[in-house]
Amino acid sequence: MDRNFSVEQYEDWIRIRQISNIPFNYYAIYLDHQLAANFYRGDTFYLHTSNRASPSHLIIAAYNLDRGFPTAVGEQYSLGTRDRNFKPGDILVASDNLNETMTGYIGHSALVIDKDNLIESPGGHPAIRKDTIQQFLDKHPVHAQFRPRSKKNGKAAVEYATNYLKKYKDNLDQGIEEPVFSYNLSQSIEDPWEHIYCSKLIWLSYFHGASYKLDNDYLWYSPEDLYTNLLASVDFELIYEHEDVEFIINT
Template identity: 55%
Template sequence: MTNLFQLTQMEDIIKVETTLASQGFVYYSYIDQSLHAIHLKGRRFYLDTGGLRNGPHQLLIVAYDWQTGSLISGSHYHFSVHAGNYRERTFLPGDILVASDNVNQAKTGYVGHSALVVDKDHVIESPGLHPAIRKDTIQQFLVKHPVHAHFRPKSTQAGQAAAGYAEQYLNEFKEKGQGSPVFSFSLSSSLDDPWEYIYCSKLIWLSYYYGADYKLENDFLWFSPEDLYNNLGDSEDFELVYKHPDVKFVFNT
């Protein structure tokens, strides 16, 4: 198989760049023979290595044609994780993860994603499609969105209250049959209306607004991940725990 990928290993990620001319490919990345991540289109993506054990590892990257499913190329690599590479981070209720990258790398910096930490292992998020709200692991967020920032409320009580609301909100959503709210960026619904439309950063806004009686400021009609990122970065009520060096939003939304 032809080697068409250039790898750059950084502190806790591997940056992968391809020389393939077309962007119409999907990339499957396997670490130690287990599927690690899938990246749709784009010519650059990142693999999170922060959760891997110390020592040597094997990486296989396989590219397929997006439309036909035909195998384009596959390449094998060897890399090592050392104690200095491992990102030791704690996660507390109310922590906020804001990513400027997307599963579809072609839109990185334009939309982004965000999630609310509810315990040391889980987030509640609105990732799109159905169900509109779900609880998932922090690890899957880190794998899908390595280019992110991690913020923490200075008030532990506020963080716990926001996380508590998110848990309650998710339970009510399930009790309602998971039909409402639906995932949408529609501006016809008020930001403080939890039951018509929902999206990732609105879920965080609602959790702090109703759970912790704390209003995150919004500059335009919809409260985007870019708004969340800049709001938290400027706030005296939150601190930055971690920031990937490539976090960047293209537009002020």
């Protein structure tokens, strides 16, 4: 999903800059779900935060009011992430979705491979990709971060995921689309080449890479399963959790 804005956070202020060409003329800015400011026209705005508790969530609602019917878009961003750190093998699990109707039911997850990047299976094509941690935080502010207590296991999982992504790209270069993204319930959780989805990628990386098996209660290994298991596991440490993380059903 292409962004309309760039958000930069500094010690006591935030700069918001429009990077798309959509002719917005009214902006409402929310910090932690509270209206913080309104702006009219322009493409760069500054929001002071020195008189607030450290905000963690920003929403931009932008409108074009000049047409017969108002046009509006909304984007959300995570704040305060500069003080967080990410290590190989960390697992990010979100209960929110870009499709808000699925929030709390599906969620998303990804495997951190270094301080800036992760590997994920986001849906569609490509089925597996390397991307930045920041884009995950921007798209999924309602998430938790877990860290393996064993650095060896974390690095082994990352090595597997990295090689897995390389083999997947090699397959695509040869015209072979394996695996494909699917939640097909008949698939084997241990088979990496028929189907893949976000939390299965995590399961495979730890199972095949680190010989560590994450428990599964039903047919597919959902982000809810991943979150619940990691939260209860003595082998993982909860590093961060947004206060609104919640899965509605046990999948």
